[in-house]
Amino acid sequence: MGATxxxxxxxxxxxxxxxxxxxxxxxxxxxxxxxxxxxxRADGGSYSVAGALAAAYGxxxxxxxxxxxxxxxxYGQPRVQLPAALVSALGMVLLVAVGTGSPAAAFAAVAVAxxxxxPLEGGLRALWPGVLGREDRVHRAxxxxxxxxxxxxxxxxxxxxxxxxLRSPAAALLVLxxxxxxxxxxxxxxxxxxxxxxxxxxxxxxxxxxxxxxLALLGAFLFVGAALGSITVAGVAYADGQGRESVYGWLMAxxxxxxxxxxxxxxxxxxxxxxxxxxxxxxxxxxxxYLPLVLTPGAVTMTLLSMVAGVFLAPxxxxxxxxxxxxxxxxxxTEAFSWLVTTFGxxxxxxxxxxxxxxxxxxxxxxxxxxxxxGLCALLVLAATPRVLAGRxxxxxxxxxxxxxxxxxxxxxxxxxxxA
Numbered sequence: 001m002g003a004t005x006x007x008x009x010x011x012x013x014x015x016x017x018x019x020x021x022x023x024x025x026x027x028x029x030x031x032x033x034x035x036x037x038x039x040x041r042a043d044g045g046s047y048s049v050a051g052a053l054a055a056a057y058g059x060x061x062x063x064x065x066x067x068x069x070x071x072x073x074x075y076g077q078p079r080v081q082l083p084a085a086l087v088s089a090l091g092m093v094l095l096v097a098v099g100t101g102s103p104a105a106a107f108a109a110v111a112v113a114x115x116x117x118x119p120l121e122g123g124l125r126a127l128w129p130g131v132l133g134r135e136d137r138v139h140r141a142x143x144x145x146x147x148x149x150x151x152x153x154x155x156x157x158x159x160x161x162x163x164x165x166l167r168s169p170a171a172a173l174l175v176l177x178x179x180x181x182x183x184x185x186x187x188x189x190x191x192x193x194x195x196x197x198x199x200x201x202x203x204x205x206x207x208x209x210x211x212x213x214x215l216a217l218l219g220a221f222l223f224v225g226a227a228l229g230s231i232t233v234a235g236v237a238y239a240d241g242q243g244r245e246s247v248y249g250w251l252m253a254x255x256x257x258x259x260x261x262x263x264x265x266x267x268x269x270x271x272x273x274x275x276x277x278x279x280x281x282x283x284x285x286x287x288x289x290y291l292p293l294v295l296t297p298g299a300v301t302m303t304l305l306s307m308v309a310g311v312f313l314a315p316x317x318x319x320x321x322x323x324x325x326x327x328x329x330x331x332x333x334t335e336a337f338s339w340l341v342t343t344f345g346x347x348x349x350x351x352x353x354x355x356x357x358x359x360x361x362x363x364x365x366x367x368x369x370x371x372x373x374x375g376l377c378a379l380l381v382l383a384a385t386p387r388v389l390a391g392r393x394x395x396x397x398x399x400x401x402x403x404x405x406x407x408x409x410x411x412x413x414x415x416x417x418x419x420a
Contacts, residue, residue, distance in 0.1 A: 015141070045100035095109035122334045142319075217340070226377075275319050293372070295365070
């Protein structure tokens with residue numbers, strides 16, 4: 001089906017608008033770490049203060065995503081997404097206003113901005129079934145979503161750099177957050193977002209986390225995130241060893257290109273068989289492709305290895321989205337997707353924290369070995385929990401569809417209509 005399948009998908013009513021609005025709305029979150037660091041440094045803050053502010057934002061974001069995701073499931077998208085986007089943007093306005101001269105106010109500002117970052121990513125995935133209808137189109141949308149995410153995290157830092165060069169770090173923060181609010185507004189005023197309602201849910205303080213299958217998936221993707229985070233740090237050490245800072249950019253660009261290619265190919269075909277089994281295969285390939293990085297060959301070969309290392313990342317994410325939809329208890333789908341986002345982000349931070357000291361004390365190859373080890377740990381989690389992942393949650397979605405059944409016989413996992 002190739003590219004025509006993606007064209008068909010984007011021609012569906014509201015699809016292109018929802019995807020574009022979500023990506024634009026997520027720009028503040030994608031660019032916050034680098035934008036906050038650049039602003040803090042320009043305002044006279046030390047590297048320690050700049051790093052601590054970025055870390056505070058990331059921690060608050062990790063806490064806020066599942067909480068806001070649960071609120072979306074309970075109260076709908078417009079009542080949560082747009083107010084959250086506005087408050088988050090105001091947090092960054094406060095940061096620009098107070099600067100780093102008042103550390104308490106600066107940390108409070110980034111904490112508010114991170115905590116209130118709207119869960120647009122999880123919200124979009126909850127909307128896809130109602131917008132696209134057919135299961136194969138929804139699965140392709142998940143792949144496109146994963147690919148678009150790679151593009152955003154590549155383009156976002158470039159936008160920050162351009163705005164800083166044209167104006168200032170403060171202007172970059174303000175402009176990107178204003179644009180983010182417009183993206184969120186574009187999504188929540190759309191008919192699918194206004195009409196979407198979560199399925200009836202059973203009250204439980206654990207929410208989505210009462211699903212054993214979802215917990216197993218989150219455990220695996222904590223390590224997938226750690227693998228990716230460790231590569232970003234080990235890549236810096238490798239570039240320093242090569243004596244050329246530009247090498248780091250090539251490595252990260254190659255990693256992103258590999259993910260783009262892998263995600264595009266994955267989403268271009270219709271897969272059969274349980275997605276949980278397919279996810280184990282993809283994560284196994286992901287782990288295997290991380291291992292050659294420990295060889296740290298010359299820059300050209302290392303760039304090629306980085307591209308190969310990225311090939312199975314987007315397919316792993318796209319397949320994980322399907323598994324989340326199958327494993328989330330009824331009425332918790334936005335929260336469940338938000339937990340995946342949070343877990344992946346926390347894992348990435350852990351990988352960064354581990355790889356730094358390892359690379360410093362044991363060398364660049366050991367830093368890349370952290371990525372390989374994390375990938376293998378992710379595989380072990382999935383390999384140890386096949387029955388949990390294959391099980392059906394007692395209050396799972398009744399209107400599910402099977403990947404195995406061309407006639408779309410009902411099976412737990414695929415949400416139809418506008419109900420998650």
